[in-house]
Amino acid sequence: MPKRTCLHCEREVPNGAPYFRVAVALQGESDVLAPADGGEADPAELLKQLEHLDEAELEAGVHEELGGVLCPSCRGELRAFFGVGRRVQ
Numbered sequence: 001m002p003k004r005t006c007l008h009c010e011r012e013v014p015n016g017a018p019y020f021r022v023a024v025a026l027q028g029e030s031d032v033l034a035p036a037d038g039g040e041a042d043p044a045e046l047l048k049q050l051e052h053l054d055e056a057e058l059e060a061g062v063h064e065e066l067g068g069v070l071c072p073s074c075r076g077e078l079r080a081f082f083g084v085g086r087r088v089q
């Protein structure tokens with residue numbers, strides 16, 4: 001049986017011990033029509049900015065999936081980070 005290692009603390013999770021599988025999707029978002037300075041969006045300027053990004057940069061910045069195994073202790077830390085009881089919206 002392959003060894004399981006906690007994604008966060010990197011400790012080995014012994015066979016037969018409880019562990020938790022975690023999957024996280026990071027979805028990048030941007031309000032391109034509402035610039036950070038609060039001014040009007042200039043479509044020509046937006047297109048110019050997009051031309052300087054290559055496809056790999058766009059993909060990596062827009063959607064990334066991470067996953068692995070957590071030990072019970074790190075599961076507790078993750079729940080505390082998100083706030084226990086919060087659910088996907």
Ligand SMILES: [Zn+2]
Pocket residue numbers: 006007008009010011070071072073074075
């Ligand atoms: Zn851990």
